Amino acid sequence: MNHVAARVKPRYAGKRTRLDKPELLAPAGSLEKLKFAVHYGADAVYIGGQKYGLRSNADNFSFEEMREGVAFAAQYGAKVFVATNIYAHQEDLDGVADYLRQLESVGIAAIIAADPAIVETAQKVAPKLEVHLSTQQSTMNWQAVQFWKEEGLPRVVLARETTMDEIAEMKTRVDIELEVFVHGAMCSSVSGRCVLSNHFTDRDSNRGGCCQSCRWKYDLHADEQSVMEPGENLFTMGSKDLCMIRHVPDLIDAGVDSFKIEGRMKSIHYVASVVNAYRQAIDAYMADPERYELRQEWVDEIGKAANRPLNTGFFYSTPGAEEHIYEPEEKPAPYDFAAVVTDYDEASGIATVQQRSPFRPGMEVEFFGPGGRQFVQRLGEFTDEEGNPLTVARHPLQKIRVKTDRPVAPLDIMRKRL
Amino acid sequence: MIGEARFGMRQPADIAQEELEKAAEAAHRLGAKLYVNMNKLFRNHELEALPAYLRAVKAAQVDAVVFGDPAVLLNAREHAPDVPLFWNAEMTGTNSSSASYWGRRGASRAVIARELNEEEIVDLKAKAAMEVQVQVHGMTNIYHSHRNLLESYMQHLGREATLIRKGPDRGLYLVEAERPDEKFPVYEDENGTHVMSPDDICLLEALPELIRAGVDSFYIEPLLKSDEYNETVLRSYREALDRWHRDPEGYAFDEEALENIRRLQSPDRELGFGFLYKEQVY
Numbered sequence: 164m165n166h167v168a169a170r171v172k173p174r175y176a177g178k179r180t181r182l183d184k185p186e187l188l189a190p191a192g193s194l195e196k197l198k199f200a201v202h203y204g205a206d207a208v209y210i211g212g213q214k215y216g217l218r219s220n221a222d223n224f225s226f227e228e229m230r231e232g233v234a235f236a237a238q239y240g241a242k243v244f245v246a247t248n249i250y251a252h253q254e255d256l257d258g259v260a261d262y263l264r265q266l267e268s269v270g271i272a273a274i275i276a277a278d279p280a281i282v283e284t285a286q287k288v289a290p291k292l293e294v295h296l297s298t299q300q301s302t303m304n305w306q307a308v309q310f311w312k313e314e315g316l317p318r319v320v321l322a323r324e325t326t327m328d329e330i331a332e333m334k335t336r337v338d339i340e341l342e343v344f345v346h347g348a349m350c351s352s353v354s355g356r357c358v359l360s361n362h363f364t365d366r367d368s369n370r371g372g373c374c375q376s377c378r379w380k381y382d383l384h385a386d387e388q389s390v391m392e393p394g395e396n397l398f399t400m401g402s403k404d405l406c407m408i409r410h411v412p413d414l415i416d417a418g419v420d421s422f423k424i425e426g427r428m429k430s431i432h433y434v435a436s437v438v439n440a441y442r443q444a445i446d447a448y449m450a451d452p453e454r455y456e457l458r459q460e461w462v463d464e465i466g467k468a469a470n471r472p473l474n475t476g477f478f479y480s481t482p483g484a485e486e487h488i489y490e491p492e493e494k495p496a497p498y499d500f501a502a503v504v505t506d507y508d509e510a511s512g513i514a515t516v517q518q519r520s521p522f523r524p525g526m527e528v529e530f531f532g533p534g535g536r537q538f539v540q541r542l543g544e545f546t547d548e549e550g551n552p553l554t555v556a557r558h559p560l561q562k563i564r565v566k567t568d569r570p571v572a573p574l575d576i577m578r579k580r581l
Numbered sequence: 582m583i584g585e586a587r588f589g590m591r592q593p594a595d596i597a598q599e600e601l602e603k604a605a606e607a608a609h610r611l612g613a614k615l616y617v618n619m620n621k622l623f624r625n626h627e628l629e630a631l632p633a634y635l636r637a638v639k640a641a642q643v644d645a646v647v648f649g650d651p652a653v654l655l656n657a658r659e660h661a662p663d664v665p666l667f668w669n670a671e672m673t674g675t676n677s678s679s680a681s682y683w684g685r686r687g688a689s690r691a692v693i694a695r696e697l698n699e700e701e702i703v704d705l706k707a708k709a710a711m712e713v714q715v716q717v718h719g720m721t722n723i724y725h726s727h728r729n730l731l732e733s734y735m736q737h738l739g740r741e742a743t744l745i746r747k748g749p750d751r752g753l754y755l756v757e758a759e760r761p762d763e764k765f766p767v768y769e770d771e772n773g774t775h776v777m778s779p780d781d782i783c784l785l786e787a788l789p790e791l792i793r794a795g796v797d798s799f800y801i802e803p804l805l806k807s808d809e810y811n812e813t814v815l816r817s818y819r820e821a822l823d824r825w826h827r828d829p830e831g832y833a834f835d836e837e838a839l840e841n842i843r844r845l846q847s848p849d850r851e852l853g854f855g856f857l858y859k860e861q862v863y
Binding site: 250251252253254255256277278279280282283284299301303304305306307309310311322324329332333351352353355356357358359361362363365366367369370371372376377379380381382383384385386387390391395396397398400402477481482483484486487489 | 623679738751767
């Protein structure tokens with residue numbers, strides 16, 4: 164008997180009992196980001212390959228890097244998925260079968276696909292590769308979910324328009340894994356149903372060319388006149404970013420199988436911080452749902468990496484005026500990645516860190532690691548690897564030796580306030 | 582093609598369920614076919630209405646149902662068997678394999694994305710064993726959101742939302758700062774916010790190429806146009822198609838017909854070939 168499941172309050176009518184912990188699924192824009200995502204607690208990561216993904220500007224993975232990523236993830240029992248979520252034109256489809264076979268052979272667990280041409284090819288040529296239906300298919304009702312189940316797909320990534328109650332109903336009616344975006348940037352359009360980039364810049368948004376025209380500023384005209392008065396903000400379609408850290412129990416109770424974090428283009432600091440927060444919230448709720456309490460540290464943790472205002476999307480109501488960004492500009496995240504710990508000598512209390520952005524002696528920084536370990540550190544004098552004192556850590560990737568008040572571990576992150 | 586906002590997106594006007602039969606009769610009397618648009622993406626609570634509507638569609642002897650959401654496909658199999666199904670997933674109908682995929686699941690026609698170029702259209706038609714429909718005239722939807730973006734903006738400005746009357750043809754446009762000459766029609770209805778292209782596709786000149794490619798259906802989008810405009814456009818394409826079929830060898834493009842459309846064309850909106858001769862990058 165699973166005591167955890169028995170004690171979960173049936174918040175949603177007809178919800179099934181949760182026996183299993185939902186998966187935390189994180190983006191990984193590069194091999195290095197993959198390692199951080201997994202180390203900080205992701206159960207699975209999704210990456211892009213050289214082709215067929217929707218982030219044509221991202222630092223995408225070669226097959227060799229995928230192999231290494233899969234091996235690294237396996238040490239933690241984590242899986243690697245590949246986004247092949249374009250809507251293909253004819254020219255893109257040559258070679259797709261070979262590509263999918265390659266993904267299967269390097270140990271990728273699943274692809275995330277929208278185009279039925281890719282779904283079907285994968286089922287045919289790479290049977291060990293799971294096919295997850297991408298959010299780009301905009302699946303937002305239980306019968307559509309049922310359809311994809313009948314087509315043999317083990318998992319559907321729901322449209323971002325789906326509400327909490329609708330998810331719970333889908334879960335009750337169809338026995339299939341549901342993956343849901345819980346954090347990150349959102350299309351304000353129905354995913355896939357936007358070709359603004361195609362019209363503005365001849366870049367195909369559904370093949371990875373999106374130039375985020377929805378976040379541009381527009382003048383709204385009514386009857387040949389602008390509705391705007393001097394000093395007022397222009398119209399935009401740009402949405403605030405999704406953040407569900409305050410609502411993890413609702414998501415678990417509704418039956419969400421995979422908590423998906425958006426952001427293959429985001430920084431290591433961002434991915435580590437966000438994964439860290441959700442990991443702790445999910446673990447805490449599953450360990451003891453009755454005594455679960457949202458911890459302010461998780462909310463703060465996310466705030467340290469966020470560069471846009473946050474909201475809860477469609478989960479509880481249709482986004483309105485407060486859920487869009489009309490103000491002039493986005494602020495940078497309040498903290499920045501300063502260094503990563505590569506080694507720690509317990510005897511001397513000295514950490515070796517690799518520089519990611521400049522820092523100086525005397526600066527107040529924060530060290531953090533998986534599981535919410537963190538502390539504030541006033542940096543004392545530090546040296547390079549040869550022991551030469553430095554007045555500033557100026558060089559990217561330079562190894563620095565610095566004393567810390569508390570023990571740290573490799574892959575812990577040192578961040579600084581901006 | 583007719584429909585109502587409960588089931589189909591961006592119809593110029595709603596034709597109610599009770600009128601389907603009359604509409605089908607009227608069309609059939611004139612030797613025309615009548616299709617019903619059900620291309621919406623449905624939510625759980627909207628599914629309930631599908632069986633009755635599909636039964637009404639079948640009873641009215643409508644010639645086809647247009648769908649994008651697989652939920653319509655599942656319901657149609659059960660409640661309107663034998664009514665032909667046209668697959669229209671708007672921007673996402675981009676290759677012959679996906680068209681064929683829906684073909685094998687019951688669709689007899691694929692309505693293909695307006696963002697394909699001629700080479701892609703020709704190739705798609707050659708490879709997909711089903712009818713292919715191409716939009717040849719009018720505006721296209723380029724952005725669809727389930728958010729009420731205009732209402733939200735009015736709230737943000739602290740204005741009454743009354744400025745934003747629901748439905749198409751309310752004279753609302755978006756103008757992007759660096760493109761002052763392009764006006765993007767925008768409107769809200771019960772299905773969310775729709776942004777439309779700033780120019781109109783006009784493939785009258787390219788008809789012979791599309792006919793030779795085997796395109797089965799040429800669609801004229803009437804949305805946000807006057808009756809006079811739509812009649813003129815329809816007549817021009819009708820006449821061109823008829824002339825071609827009478828004598829393909831002797832067919833020549835009728836500049837006059839295009840001129841007639843141009844005379845009624847809003848000066849704000851260019852007539853163009855859409856993506857027919859474009860290369861896109863990504």
